[in-house]
Amino acid sequence: MFIKPWLVNCRFIQFFNLTFMRLALLFVLLFFFVNCGLKAQQADTISRKPRYHFFMLKFNNGAVLNTNDFVDGTNHNGQSIKSYQALTLGFGKQTDGRYDWEHAHNFPNFGIAFYTAKFSPGDELGYPNALYGFYRAPFQRWNRSALMYQIGFGLTYNWRPYDQNDNPFNIAIGSYRTVYVGLGAEYNYYLTPHWILAAGVEATHFSNGAIQKPNKGLNLFSPYVSVSYSLKETPRFMRRYDIKHEKRNEVYFALGMGIKREEFDTTKYVGLNDTYQGVMYHMLSFSTAFMRQFGHKSKAGIGFDVTYDEWLGSDIEVNDKGHADKLLSTHASDRFSLGLYGSHEFCISRLSIVTQLGVYLWRKDLPTKKPALYQRAGLKYHFKNDLFVGINIFAHNLSQADFIEWNVGYRIPWK
Numbered sequence: 001m002f003i004k005p006w007l008v009n010c011r012f013i014q015f016f017n018l019t020f021m022r023l024a025l026l027f028v029l030l031f032f033f034v035n036c037g038l039k040a041q042q043a044d045t046i047s048r049k050p051r052y053h054f055f056m057l058k059f060n061n062g063a064v065l066n067t068n069d070f071v072d073g074t075n076h077n078g079q080s081i082k083s084y085q086a087l088t089l090g091f092g093k094q095t096d097g098r099y100d101w102e103h104a105h106n107f108p109n110f111g112i113a114f115y116t117a118k119f120s121p122g123d124e125l126g127y128p129n130a131l132y133g134f135y136r137a138p139f140q141r142w143n144r145s146a147l148m149y150q151i152g153f154g155l156t157y158n159w160r161p162y163d164q165n166d167n168p169f170n171i172a173i174g175s176y177r178t179v180y181v182g183l184g185a186e187y188n189y190y191l192t193p194h195w196i197l198a199a200g201v202e203a204t205h206f207s208n209g210a211i212q213k214p215n216k217g218l219n220l221f222s223p224y225v226s227v228s229y230s231l232k233e234t235p236r237f238m239r240r241y242d243i244k245h246e247k248r249n250e251v252y253f254a255l256g257m258g259i260k261r262e263e264f265d266t267t268k269y270v271g272l273n274d275t276y277q278g279v280m281y282h283m284l285s286f287s288t289a290f291m292r293q294f295g296h297k298s299k300a301g302i303g304f305d306v307t308y309d310e311w312l313g314s315d316i317e318v319n320d321k322g323h324a325d326k327l328l329s330t331h332a333s334d335r336f337s338l339g340l341y342g343s344h345e346f347c348i349s350r351l352s353i354v355t356q357l358g359v360y361l362w363r364k365d366l367p368t369k370k371p372a373l374y375q376r377a378g379l380k381y382h383f384k385n386d387l388f389v390g391i392n393i394f395a396h397n398l399s400q401a402d403f404i405e406w407n408v409g410y411r412i413p414w415k
Contacts, residue, residue: 049096049098050232051093051232052093052094052095052096052230052231052232052234052235053091053092053093053094053230053231053232054091054092054093054094054109054111054196054228054229054230054231055089055090055091055228055229055231056088056089056090056091056092056111056113056226056227056228056229057087057088057089057090057226057227057228058086058087058088058090058224058225058226059085059086059087059088059224059225059226060084060085060086060087060088060117060202060222060223060224061083061084061085061222061223061224062083062084062086062220062221062222062223062224063082063083063084063220063221063222064081064082064083064084064119064218064219064220065219065220065221066080067216067217067218067219068171068172068216068217069171070124070169070170070171070172070216071172071218074169075124075169075170076123076124076167076169077121077123077124079121081119081120081121081122081125082120083119083120084117084118084119084120084122084220084222085117085118085120086115086116086117086118086222087115087116087117088113088114088115088116088226089113089114090111090112090113090114090134091111091112091113092109092110092111092112092134093109093110093111094107094109094230094234094235095107095108095109095110096235097235097237097238097239097240099349100243100245100296101296101348101349103239103240103241103243104243104245104295104296104297105137105296105297105348106137106138106141106237106239107137107138107141107235107237107239108135108136108137108138108348109135109136109137110133110134110135110136111133111134112131112132112133112134113130113131113132113133113134113152113154114129114130114131115129115130115131115132115156115180116128116129116130117129117130123160124160124167124169124170125159125160125170125172125173125218126158126159126160126161126173127158128156128157128158128159128178128206129156129157129158130154130155130156130157130180131154131155132152132153132154132155132180132182133152133153133154134150134151134152134182135150135151135152135348136148136149136150136151136186137149139185141237141239144189144190145187145188145189145190146187146188147185147186147187147188148185148186148187148188148198148200149183149184149185150182150183150184150185150186150200150202151182151183151353152180152181152182152183152184153179153180153181153182153379154179154180155177155178155179155180156177156178156179156180156206157176157177158176159173159175159176159177159178160173161173161174161175161176161212162174162214170214171214171216172214172216172217172218173206173208173215173217173218174208174212174213174214174215174261175208175211175212175215177208178206178207178208179206179207179208179209179393179404180204180205180206181204181205181206181207182202182203182204182205183202183203184200184201184202184203184224185200185201185202186198186199186200186201186202186224186226187199187200190234193230193233193234194229194230194233194234195227195228195229195230196227196228196229196230196234197225197226197227198225198226198227198228199223199224199225199226200223200224200226201221201222201223201224202221202222202224203219203220203221204219204220204221204222205217205218205219205220206218206219207393207401208401208404209258209260209393209394209401209402209403209404210260210261210262210401210402210403210404211259211260211261211403211404212261213261213262213263214263215261215401217401243296245293245295245296246415247292247293247294247295247415248292248293248413248414248415249290249291249292249293249413249414249415250290250291250293250299250411250412250413250414251288251289251290251291251411251412252287252288252289252291252388252409252410252411252412253286253287253288253409253410253411254285254286254287254288254388254390254407254408254409255284255285255286255407255408255409256283256284256285256286256287256392256405256406256407257282257283257284257285257405257406257407258282258283258394258403258404258405258406259280259281259282259283259403260280260281260283260311260402260403261279261280261281262279262281262311262314264279264315264316264324269316269318269324270318271318271322272318272322272323272324279314279316279324279325279326280326281309281310281311281314281326282310283307283308283309283310283311283394283403283405284307284308285305285306285307285308285405285407286305286306287303287304287305287306287407287409288303288304288305289301289302289303289304289341289343290302290303291343291345291411293347296347297346297347298344298345298346298347299344299345299347299352300342300343300344300345301342301343302340302341302342302343303340303341303343303356304338304339304340304341305338305339305341305358306336306337306338306339307336307337307338307339308335308336309335309337310326310328310335311335311368312329312334312335312336312337312363312364312366312368312369312370313328313329313331313334313335313364313366313368314326314327314328314329314368315327329366333364334364334366336363337360337362337363337364337370338360338361338362338363339358339359339360339361339374340358340359340361341356341357341358341359341374341376342356342357342358343355343356344356345380350381350382350383351379351380351381351382352379352380352381352382353378353379354376354377354378354379354380354390354392355375355376355377356375356376356377356392357373357374357375358373358374358375358376359372359373359374360372360374370396370402371396371397373396373397374394374395374396374402375394375395375396375398376392376393376394376395376405377392377393377395378390378391378392378393378405379391379392382411386410386411386412386413387408387409387410388408388409388410388411389406389407389408389409390406390407390408390409391404391405391406391407392404392405392407393405
């Protein structure tokens with residue numbers, strides 16, 4: 001039965017006890033409480049207004065995109081993994097316009113959701129579950145309907161990952177836990193003041209950011225239907241267009257860190273016992289950028305970063321147990337690179353969705369050098385004292401994850 005793996009495999013205790021999961025869960029909660037830092041002087045008045053919470057149930061029936069040999073049929077079953085079904089239960093909050101940013105985004109809603117999926121055929125992938133934060137806002141509203149876009153970011157667990165003995169074909173998922181990223185669009189119709197029916201399409205990506213290899217990733221595309229029930233009658237959406245926002249500049253400084261595994265062609269190393277070899281490397285970065293905020297929703301700018309990556313110029317050596325140890329380049333300068341990037345932030349109150357496109361200005365000409373262009377995509381949360389924390393997926397070729405980067409920084413704003 002489809003629902004049985006969900007009931008049997010909900011190992012939430014193990015999920016929350018791991019350090020990596022706790023750190024990433026912080027960003028899910030920040031996504032959920034996106035408006036927690038708003039003006040304190042309005043609290044007494046606002047506390048007397050009703051809150052509009054809702055439950056949501058969603059069903060997906062879609063396709064697994066053919067992006068690697070494993071899903072194409074190079075697996076134990078010898079069959080392409082073509083389809084999947086998923087069930088999502090969510091709890092969220094509908095904004096009602098009590099803050100300016102809610103009017104700027106045309107009354108979005110946001111919340112947290114639990115997701116479970118089954119692949120056909122899919123024993124080699126497992127039965128993944130996800131906990132993620134979602135944000136949905138309208139392109140356009142009408143009297144009883146709306147055309148919405150949605151963004152989801154969170155964590156997935158309960159995969160059946162690659163194992164050189166028990167699951168040797170699964171090059172798509174190399175770890176028990178991965179990141180969940182979802183993008184979609186849907187049409188909402190308000191059946192009654194409490195009930196909302198929706199239909200849409202979404203794309204979903206799973207990856208562990210090269211923390212564990214192999215990591216080809218998994219990409220899904222699906223139509224879906226959902227139904228939502230609001231605990232109070234949905235508020236009337238009376239949007240204001242006279243919201244004032246002064247254009248501001250800022251300079252920020254950020255320190256980042258990450259870890260990743262890299263694989264080597266083990267056929268040239270005599271004496272290795274491992275069929276598949278992945279070695280852990282560390283990464284550090286320093287970034288600074290000038291940003292211009294053009295309104296409530298958007299800021300853009302240009303910046304520089306210096307990256308230290310242990311993998312650059314590295315190799316492996318075989319130890320006396322027949323396993324590989326990392327061998328760093330003898331020259332520390334081999335591990336540094338300098339980049340120039342353009343940055344855009346989609347602003348939701350204190351939370352930003354960050355996208356960056358960069359090019360390396362300087363790096364050593366090494367056999368292990370990376371492609372000239374690089375990308376970042378992630379989340380950043382600003383505190384009232386201008387400190388911020390963030391998480392990014394650092395990638396190349398617009399598709400290949402290099403590592404997950406955690407960062408902390410400080411910004412200097414002025415009007």
